[in-house]
Amino acid sequence: MMILICAVVFSGLAAIAAHGQSQSTITRAEDLTVLGQSVTDEQITLGRQVYAQNCASCHGANLQGQPDWRRRLSNGRMPAPPHDESGHTWHHSDQDLFDITKLGVDGVVAGYESDMPAFKDILSDEEIAAVLAFIKSTWPERQRESQARVTGKDGGGS
């Protein structure tokens, strides 16, 4: 439910935030952490591969999400949102992103029907951290800073 509300409330904000910003291709690990640990270039390289093999089919090869991702599907479920700055991934703390990826959305929000699979039997914790590091490495400074603040409040590092 939290996630649904966030999606509605923040989609407007995200649109404003994304306005006027060019597509970012930041790939350096400097100043970036995931779950309180410094991100390395090797981690981003691994994360890019993990993303291509496990996430791109739904969230898009360029993290762009599914077409018309804000509109509920006919089965009542939500399409896969983008993981770039136009989505709302950056509104969640590192720990929440980790839990959603590992357990699926219904593993975090009991009873919520979602097409987001749980990756706990497919990816190791290290691979999940790496894919999050890769996703975070693509965000412009503003989204990175905002998400670092949310993560700080959540107690999961920056």
Ligand code: HEC
């Ligand atoms: C089979 C399609 C599919 C695959 C593959 C998939 N996802 Fe998702 N994902 C979704 C859908 C659909 C949602 C939206 C869930 C909802 O709101 O019901 C979602 C939501 C998410 C969210 C929450 C985003 C937010 O802002 O609320 C995260 C984080 C996420 N996925 C990460 C990943 C990662 C990382 C991978 C690869 C390891 C991945 N997903 C692979 C379909 C998929």
